[in-house]
Amino acid sequence: MSDVIRAGNVCDNEEVENRERGIVICRCEEVTLGEIRDWIERGYDTFDELKRLLRVGMGPCQGRGCREMILREISRMTGRPVAEIPAGTIRPPVKPVKLGILASGGRE
C-alpha cells in the first residue's frame, strides 16, 4: 500500500500531506483536499457548512462523487465517527432535468 493511501488513516508525514493537498475532491466545482482540510481546521466541520462555503456537492453530480470522501475527512480530523457527522440533505431532482422538459409536463 502506498504512503498516500495509508495517509487516509493517519497523516503525519509532511511530504505526503503536501502531496495530498492538491487532490481534487469535488470534481464539479474543482475543490481540493487542501482547501477542505483548511476549513475543517477552522471549525467548518459539517458537510453542509463546507458545501455552503466551497460549493462542494452543489454541481451536477450533487455530491455523489465527494460526499463520502468529505465525511471521512471530517471524521479523521475531528475524531468523531462518520455516523455522528451530519451528512447533509440530498435534494430533488435526483438527476438534472431540462427546464423545457419540466415546463411541458414531461414532453420535450
Added chain:
Amino acid sequence: MMEWKDTAEVVVVGGGVQGMSVAYNLAKFGVKDVVVLEKGSICSGSTGRCGAGIRAQWGTEMNCRLGLASLNLFEQLEEELGMDVGLNQCGYLMVAYKESEFETLKKSMALQNSLGIKTRVVSREEALEICPGLSADDAVGFTFHERDGHADPFLTTFAYQEAAKRLGVTVHKFTEVTGIRVQGDRIAGVETSKGFISTRAVVNCAGPYAQFIAAMAGVKIPNYSERHEIIITEPVEFGVCPPMLMSFSGNYYIQQRPHGSIIGGCSPEGHPEDFENRGTADFLEHMSRTFVKVLPRTKGIRVVRQWSGMYNMTPDKQPELGETDVKGFYLSTGYSGHGFMFAPISGQLIAEIYTKGTTSIDISMLHYKRFERGELILEPAVV
C-alpha cells in the same frame, strides 16, 4: 469546539446572516463577551435558503432607506470583513405586466429618486439590451436600478462570522435555546440544550422561529412563517440572465449567479404556513414554465436542485427592529423575505441601539408595538 462560558454580555439567538451581522457589529462597537447560539449548523436556516437578491427599489420610505444603507455597506463589505462576499451589482430589472402595476413602480421610483436611489424607467429596447433574450412582448413597462444585484448569502454570513470571531465573539452551533429567564422587567439569562448562560441582553435573530424565541421572553409578536420554494440550474455561460429579473404580477424573480447557475423563485399558489423545508413537484413544474416563458433560451438548461426556505412574515411585511418592553430583549425579526439584504444595516443599527441608545437612521416606526397601535406601514413590493 469553542469553550463554554456561563456568562455573556450579549447573547445573540440565531446563526444566520442577521445573527452574525449583529454579533460582528456589537464587537466592532466594543462590546465584549458576545455569544451566538445556533440550533443547527451555521447558515442552515432562512439565510442559506434565500434568493440572494439585494436592492434599494422599494415601495416604502423605510425600506428604501434600509435598502440603500445596506447597499452602501455591501459595496465595502469585502474590504471590511476581509473575505469575498460574492457581490454582483448587475441591477434589478422590474417588469410590469399591467398598467396599474407600472404606475405603482413609477410611484415607488419617484420616492426612491427623492432619497438618492437612481432608479429609472427603461424602454423595451433598453430592457432587451440589459437582458438579451428576455421575452416580454406582454410587458407594459420596466424600471431599473443598476446598483441593485445580489451577493452570496453563505459567504456573507461566513465572512461576518470570521470577522466576529477575530474580534472575540464566541459561536456555539448545535446549541438550541430552550428558555429565556426574565427577572422583573429585564433579561437575566438564556437556557440552552448545553446549559445556562447568565446575561442581561438577548438579541432575537431567530428568523423563522422569531415568534417562539420572543414568546420565551414574554414578548408577543404577530409573526408567522411561510414556506417559499426555489430552483437552481447547472452552471452555464454567463449572460443568460444578466440582471435580477423581477415582477410582482408576473410573480417571479430570476437571476444568474456569477458562478453561472441560474436561480429562480415565485409564489405559485400561496405558501404553506409550516416549518418543513421541502420542495414540491408542482412548484418545479410551475417555475420551469415561468423560466421558459420569460427566458425561452433556458429550455435546454438543466435544473440540478430545488429547495425551500421560510419567510418570517409580519402583517405589514416590514421588520421589527429595536428593544422591547422587556429590558435587554432586542428584536431583529420579521424581515418577510428580505433579512439577507438588510443584514448589513440592521446589525449596525442593533449595535448602535445597544451601545448608544440612538440610531443613525430613525427606525422608531419599526417598533414591534406598531401592530397593536394599528400603525402599519404596508410594503407593496414583495415577491
